[in-house]
Amino acid sequence: MSEQQAVSAESAKSYLQIDRLTKKFGDFTALDEVSLEVYEGEFICFLGPSGCGKTTFLRAIAGLDIQNSGTVSQAGKDISALPPSERDFGIVFQSYALFPNLTCERNIGFGLENQKANKADIAKRVAELLEMVGLPDQGKKYPAQLSGGQQQRIALVRALATSPGLLLLDEPLSALDAKVRTYLRHEMKLLQRRLGVTTVMVTHDQEEALTMADRIVVMNQGVIEQIGTPIEIYREPSTLFVADFVGAMNQIEGKASSNNSVKVGDTTFTSREHNLQTDSPVIVAIRPEDIVPHREGTSSQGVFETGDTENIFDAAVEDMEFLGSFWRVSLNNSDFGDAVLIADMSINAVRHMTVEIGKTISVEFQSDQLRVFPPNTNTV
């Protein structure tokens, strides 16, 4: 983990600067003045729902759909208006776009031929690349003879064959089944770190973004909602959209009271600091794992125990779902109206508290995880 964060530290060199990029398709604004700086060797993920502009953003960086305004510079050079062939990047598409009539070797060598390299050198480089992704004996096969995961790796090394400064990945894993996907995202991440190639990946899969990226760029409706490390994005979402899109989030309607408290129904909860006007309607957000079962006098075993009664309230257990490593508990409290709270509780906590359907239990909103957002129509 520390290695991962070292890459994005301030000491790293800035590699890609994107300044106020706007892309319109007719009347539709796909990208609205987005700016971003990418550091050398960094793995960046563009994350967002479909139609949020993340693919347009990637294609603008590649020069495939050049922006209407705004600049892109790579390694100190302004590449804003250059066609793809004059830029320095390798790309992998969701479809892989492998040439079906060429063997894997020739697919990988496609960018090397023509570069005045002799045949033996090309063959050596191709063999090296195949070795790198663990497919040393698949070179003579045609793409259709390989599995989806193997095809994806061939597409990856084809993009890397010419040692580009920038690797662009457009949903490279979404055509694969879940198991292969989990395996490959680990492999890709390792390979990327080993080669140190600056990488931008587009994905709509938050798990992929959280596990692979050094920094995530969360996008929505053509603008960037937040840029941050996976932990920042998950723990410190800066907008309700990010909070809602990444991970699960309970949302309760309430009213702001002071700058670190909020009122839901008749109950006042201590929250994180916010600057919303007193009595203005707000959305109170808390992650399921931050709703903790509470019993006075008991210690340890994952059950929270403090002397004060702040943020503690009673709730009825409406339903319970066993999800293997934890229980997902649906809670209800008259203060919350019809809203059902979802709490994720450890197996131990459930056993200790003897949480059962129909029982009323005491739970706590952890005040440092209770966030307050202005009501926003911009939700998923």
Added chain:
Amino acid sequence: MSNTAEMPVTDSAPVIRPKTSKDDRTMIGFMLVIGLYLIVALAFPLYAMLSKSFSTYSFDLNNFEFQVDKGAGWSDPVTAQALNEDLQVVKLEELATSSDGRLAATVFFPDFSFRSTTKYRLRQIRAESSFLVGSTRIADTEWHEFESNKFRRIVLRPSSATGLDNFRVYFSTPALFRSIENSLFIATLSTIITVCLAFGFAYALNRSKMRFKGLFRLIAMAPILVPSLLPGIALVYLFGNQGMIKGLLFGESIYGPIGIVIGSVFFTFPHALIIITTALAISDSRLYEAAVSLRASRWKTFWTVTIPGARYGLISAAFVVFNLVITDFGLPKVIGGQYNMLAVDIYKQVIGQQNFEMGAVVSVVLLIPALFAFSIDRYVQKRQVAQLSARSVPFEAKPHKRFDLICLSYCVVVGIFIVGLIAICQYAALIKFWPYQLSLSLVNYDFNVMDGGGWASYSHSIQLGIYTAIAGTIIVFAGAYVVEKTNGFFATRSAFQFLAMMPMAIPGLVLGLAYIFFFNDPANPLNGLYATMGILVVCTVTHFYTVSHLTAVTALKQMDREFEAVASSLKQPFYRLVSSVTVPVCLPAILDISIYLFVNAMTTVSAVIFLYSPDTTLAAIAVLNMDDAGDVAPAAAMGMMIFYTNVVARLIHLFLSRNLLLKTQAWRLR
């Protein structure tokens, strides 16, 4: 930087003008070249034809002035109009003429004698018409002086105007406009019969477990390989004045609607069959299972599942057949007798009467139903998409003894009809002199002693086929590539797409006539192309452009959209991608396009009938001309030569496909 906050908000990001790459420029160049081809080979000629149909010609007698010197000095100038008013030598209706009209100047001088010493002067008042001295054209407004011996060689030429007069003449000539009715009647009747027959055939092939399906498929495709007038010749042998089984018509004449309809059904059958088979093949067997579980009768299932499922195919087939019949010229020419149809009228006006304007008018009239049928077909084709979802289960017929037997007997009957007509032609070609000398001989193959260009026509046809196949495939594929794979230029690409679709709606005869107007104009820099093999190739490629274009586009659409992006990210020029990926992957489609063009170049009559020259006579036209000259047996013989050539071409195509594809399509095998 302290005043950053005060900076006006208007400081916006710079607008980016994308730099074009070398590839982009090459592609634009390609698009321009092919676009130019379509404009020159299609848009301009059609425009020339259209404007021709609105051009009227008449002698403007007010515009010509004469002076006479009988030895006592020049008389006062007098217009031809004034002279005519006195003499009444040219009647009012004679003033309207064609572009070729000529009026001798001497008619205005009844006392004219070329031996006299009288001198004449002539001038135009306005430079709107001209007159000829022998073959020298004079179009200025100067006075020109002539000896009487020279004056007799002077003819006045008409001046032209634009207007609807040609159409007025057309619609006031019953002999002409009755053809509209005839054409619509024949086309409608043939369409109904063909679509029903083809549907039955397709149904049998698709929905039964009968035997010999492959054989019947082959037989059904045979009519594509012969010129459309060949069934006409066969029908003449069967039911003509000396026909073998003439009695079956109970005194009705085969020369006329009956013959045209039977022949039309023959040559349009495969076209309808292909479309309907495709429509039936995409049926979902789950619908039939649902029908069975609901205890619907076979009859009810047929009307509620089969027909609605195939409706777009049926409509599309109907309009394609309608269009083929109404625009066909060879068949009604051979067997139509006195029964006039629009396409034949064009031929008669142009070749028989040299009335090009009226030919253009009939062409415009013929364009209307053709364009109408074409637009409906395109509309229906668009609706047809995505009938079959990914979850559909293809229909698999189950054996059903009685039903299979009915299907088989039906196919046998249709098969006999098709094979029979072709066999009759072959038989006729081998008979010495029907019906008097029935011994077999090859005398009818001695084409060199007949009209039509002899064996040379046959070799010209093969040349035309090969050139058309090669040039056409390159042009069509390159055109489809730029339409499919260029980014941006939406307006240009849609214009290109529109031009590429148009040839399907343009009858061959109309295109050929348009080529005369456009290419035969001395002012056209491409005039040199006229009366060469070149113009035949251009016309044939253009005439059969649409289907080839659609085949190429379909193949290109199956290529991953991102290939070009990958290649450019790997710094590879697009032509490397084209040569090592696009063309090899599309090779089956490319071969299909070339055989399609070859076969059609061999059989087409209508597109080239106005354009061949004595040096470029063609086999299919020789069939027509020999038949016209009464050499029906040699015509049949030549028709069969075309048939066998196409069969051989098909076999070569099959062989090439098998072998080439084994090499280039190895990747398709898992």
